[in-house]
Amino acid sequence: MNLLDSLKERIMIGDGATGTLLYSYGIDRCFEELNLTHPDDIFHIHEEYLKAGAEVIQTNTYGANYIKLNRYGLEERVKEINSEAVKIARKAAKKDAFVVGTIGGIHGARFYSELSEEIKRSFREQLYCLLFEHVDGLLLETYYDLDELITVLKIARQVTNIPIITNVSMHEPGVLENGILLSEAIKRLEDLGADVVGVNCRLGPYHVLKALETVPIPEKAFLSAYPNSSLPEFRNGKLLYKSEPEYFKKFAAHFRDEGVRLMGGCCGTTPAHIRSMKEGIQGLIPVKKKKVKEQARIEIGETKKLDELTLFEKVKTKRSIIVELDTPKDLDTRKFFEGAKALKEAGIDGLTVADNSLASPRICNKTMASLVKRDIGLSSLVHVTCRDRNLIGMQSHLMGLHTLGIRDILAITGDPTKIGDFPGATSVFDVTSFDLIKLIKQCNEGISFSGKSLKQKTNFHVAAAFNSNVHNIGKSAERLEKKIQFGADYVLTQPIFSREKIIETWEATKHIKAPIYIGIMPLVSSKNAEFLHNEVPGIKLTDETRKRMAVAKSPEQALQIGLDIAKKLIDTAIEYFNGIYLITPFIRYELSVELAKYIQQRTKELDVKKQTQFALS
The missing domain is CATH 3.20.20.330 (Homocysteine-binding-like domain)
Structure with missing residues (x-):
């Protein structure tokens, strides 16, 4: 038997x-x-x-x-x-x-x-x-x-x-x-x-x-x-x-x-x-029939749609400008809020706030994004790394973001702890960025990580990171396709420092329907350029850019050269992409304010040019 x-x-x-x-x-x-x-x-x-x-x-x-x-x-x-x-x-x-x-x-x-x-x-x-x-x-x-x-x-x-x-x-x-x-x-x-x-x-x-x-x-x-x-x-x-x-x-x-x-x-x-x-079970025989208890299916309520458009909704249809502004490493928040207010007045669509970038502790980005929204009226795209939170903390963090009305999230792996202030700290990595995207979208169905009902659907839009600064951009594009397959709605690139790389990025991603924000970071000095090129993962500068920064004879001249390089990159970027993602160096928000105004000016000029050509045709 x-x-x-x-x-x-x-x-x-x-x-x-x-x-x-x-x-x-x-x-x-x-x-x-x-x-x-x-x-x-x-x-x-x-x-x-x-x-x-x-x-x-x-x-x-x-x-x-x-x-x-x-x-x-x-x-x-x-x-x-x-x-x-x-x-x-x-x-x-x-x-x-x-x-x-x-x-x-x-x-x-x-x-x-x-x-x-x-x-x-x-x-x-x-x-x-x-x-x-x-x-x-x-x-x-x-x-x-x-x-x-x-x-x-x-x-x-x-x-x-x-x-x-x-x-x-x-x-x-x-x-x-x-x-x-x-x-x-x-x-x-x-x-x-x-x-x-x-x-x-x-x-x-x-x-x-x-x-x-x-x-x-x-x-x-x-x-x-x-x-x-x-x-x-x-x-x-x-x-x-x-x-x-x-x-x-x-x-x-x-x-x-x-x-x-x-x-x-x-x-x-x-x-x-x-x-x-x-x-x-001694003396018991098997049962062949039973009364099944009906499992209560908890109704999952829809989340009320916010009045303002999310960044994802904006970049789908028009020119959109977002600016990364790092939260402080100490408790002095004055300059951060000054910068957020100046950028709001400059007409940007939203801040992006990193999640302890370069593995160094900063004031919680969720807290700062919430205060900026409340006090300044500016929305934020909040970065969420897989490095710092286990699944318990991640679920809690996302529920908190939703409760605060924050709807745009960038799901990323996170810089390794060994490059930060606490190289001996433990990296969690319960999930990869691919898994995190998938789990956030599961929350959008009203289902928690454990499968339990959240009793309400979140309505997050998830951004994914894309690195163009690689030898084989095709492989990077394949990873991006996979992120979109798992639910990514739109894309932010690492900062790009050459016109050719912007065009190469467009060629590699033009088949992808998800909107893309091109990363532009103004350089402030030759030391800044060399550090980024040689020591920061995912960033590469051209020899020409490094030479231009090296010939500057004063900090003011270096700053002007850096802005000039950024503006020329913007000229190329707006020909191919709706989204521009400005990365503010050293919380020098005045640089991002100037570049934001430049983008708006160039956009108007291009719109007028298109209208004139249409009228003539």
Whole structure:
């Protein structure tokens, strides 16, 4: 009798956590390597779960793939580690239990913009290793990313007919991180050929049960539940879980009532928890019908549209000028607000405020943008980096921006911490700029990063950064296309210092429909020019520009040359692009005021010229 035949007849008990037990023994390294170095320890864990009543045990291979083993220098031992894991489990199970080969999600609880070919190759390699050892089934577990799970399920189903268990993981009960309801996700997995579908990890029995109450009993598959023992607690540098096995006895019966046929445990569970589950279902037969609790779909309200146009809306139809003005590194804000007021009077469309540029701490750009909007009446495009905030802080930050009425965001990676004031500071990078764009657009659907309803849609317009100052601008354009694919609405370029590069940028991006702001930065001295060229990532100056700045005989002359270079670049930029993005050096806002007025003057001259030509034609 195979696994599926057994599930047709009765409720079956799986095992619990392997990593939790190893961690409790003081082992804090690659658990999968122990299949080779300490096989008796792994055998003993299997044996303890079998004695507790487990009928389905999983191989110690959760992270035994090329990508995860690469962290420990073990990437060349994928076959050996997986093969030994199956042999150890087989030896323990004998003929008394089924052995399923475990393959964990690679994305985990982090957010990624796409499923790479590297992940697919890594999955295939581990899959074939497990199949070669003739496992009784596959357990695909801890998949927060439904797209990843669907992809690997399809790959597995193409090459094998053995039973496949697919367990998703949730941040919030009943909903996956992209907002898909658990019931919908399980139905999709069932339709794609999964034999057992369910939930594992992250949540304890209470919330797993609440989620399963909204899930109908599948027609062609069986339900599974592998909850954590509890939410984790961090104490004395270690993750700890509440351990009350008796609690699992009660929930085992409840899981049965919701149609679960295969139940076990995930993080924090031990053989004692599995024994309690076994006792909880003693004498119970499977249920084939249940009353499904309808999951309340929270209505997501539309955000009231602001009276003024956003920068994205302006640049789509007319000449638009934005100016970057760095917030102060100290608490003296006078010059910043003087500059913002002068730029407002000069007629610019908005400020752009960087997010601790060059990895140096400045007054929070969200705060300054809010004050500029309130006191001066000037909108801002707020930069948001992936460097400084984890997903919790990022979600909070975006909700704050929305609440303040800030609608334009530039999503960027952020300069590395090693170039800033605190080179030893930790860079977070929970997501890339691609992922951040995607997540911001998810908020525009009223869905938080965890999949939970925000109860209102944000209406952010997202700008993406584009670097023209590269050897292969075509590759840079491909990255930009990808950002637009993930939801970027418009584009800001790094500062450009040659007419030829502006034209090259237009040629490389003319097929892209998203509006583009061309970055122009006035130079103030030869030292400034050399620093930008040699030390600032993403900026390159032409030899001609550097020579012109070098011949200046006084600071005043250098400033005039810098403005003259900027104006000539503007002349070219406005022939090809609607948007001009002025980067103010050293908060010398008077330079940006002069250039803003020059742009307006040249725009009027060009408009008159076009009207005259039209009249003559």
